[in-house]
Amino acid sequence: MENQNFLQISGLKKSFGSGENRTEVLRGLDFTVTKGEICVLLGPSGSGKSTLLNIIGGIDNADSGYIAINGEKTVDMDEKTLTQYRRKHLGYVFQMYNLIPNLNVKENVEVGAYLSDSPLDVDDILKTLGLYEHRHKLPNQLSGGQQQRTSIGRAIVKNPDILLCDEPTGALDYKTSKEILKLIEDVNQKYGNTVIMVTHNDAIKNMADRVIKLRDGMIRKNIVNDVKVPAMELDW
Numbered sequence: 001m002e003n004q005n006f007l008q009i010s011g012l013k014k015s016f017g018s019g020e021n022r023t024e025v026l027r028g029l030d031f032t033v034t035k036g037e038i039c040v041l042l043g044p045s046g047s048g049k050s051t052l053l054n055i056i057g058g059i060d061n062a063d064s065g066y067i068a069i070n071g072e073k074t075v076d077m078d079e080k081t082l083t084q085y086r087r088k089h090l091g092y093v094f095q096m097y098n099l100i101p102n103l104n105v106k107e108n109v110e111v112g113a114y115l116s117d118s119p120l121d122v123d124d125i126l127k128t129l130g131l132y133e134h135r136h137k138l139p140n141q142l143s144g145g146q147q148q149r150t151s152i153g154r155a156i157v158k159n160p161d162i163l164l165c166d167e168p169t170g171a172l173d174y175k176t177s178k179e180i181l182k183l184i185e186d187v188n189q190k191y192g193n194t195v196i197m198v199t200h201n202d203a204i205k206n207m208a209d210r211v212i213k214l215r216d217g218m219i220r221k222n223i224v225n226d227v228k229v230p231a232m233e234l235d236w
């Protein structure tokens with residue numbers, strides 16, 4: 001029961017601006033994500049996907065409604081608890097890799113490890129991600145795919161309960177995108193982290209356990225996918 005309601009989103013509303021400029025971005029969202037699921041958030045540009053991800057990640061606040069993780073509502077946490085929570089339990093992967101330019105690959109991944117009480121083994125992660133032989137390189141000596149792998153390494157080394165990915169393949173070519181999606185899939189299978197992934201790419205829904213389709217700040221569809229397609233077999 002606890003696992004089924006692992007991540008609970010309830011009555012979530014968010015608007016930006018005021019008066020005539022007020023835009024209601026999230027207009028009352030309700031859904032739950034089971035522990036260990038890959039959940040893909042789809043929807044047109046402006047439908048509120050990143051806003052939702054930022055609220056789940058504690059980067060932004062909702063106007064009303066709540067997010068609960070294992071029954072704990074993030075709105076009830078004080079700033080210190082929330083910061084601790086973000087550090088220990090959430091991993092972020094963005095379209096822009098946000099690596100630290102003067103640290104090498106291994107050191108960038110270690111940054112993630114320092115934030116956690118129970119980090120995974122850095123060398124293991126580097127090997128899983130195919131980065132071990134590149135571990136002494138600086139970010140500017142890496143391809144886009146290798147940089148994205150490093151940012152996944154930094155997020156996953158914390159062994160976060162939830163891996164939040166915002167367009168993780170947005171800046172990558174077809175082949176590299178599929179490799180990155182396969183890594184996310186491997187990491188999900190190996191470590192059992194729950195994955196929430198925002199994407200524009202409709203094909204990615206096929207590798208998900210759950211697909212949430214947003215339109216105009218509302219949930220249009222909440223689909224449980226019984227027959228998943230492995231990332232490497234996705235086609236677009």
Ligand SMILES: Nc1ncnc2c1ncn2[C@@H]1O[C@H](COP(=O)(O)OP(=O)(O)OP(=O)(O)O)[C@@H](O)[C@H]1O
Nearest residue numbers: 016017023025043044045046047048049050051052
């Ligand atoms: N900080 C902000 N201030 C004002 N408006 C914002 C802010 N953040 C987002 N918005 C607006 O909220 C709406 C939803 O944005 P959001 O980035 O969540 O959409 P999205 O579905 O992720 O879009 P995309 O696919 O283009 O990234 C947009 O109209 C955007 O302009």
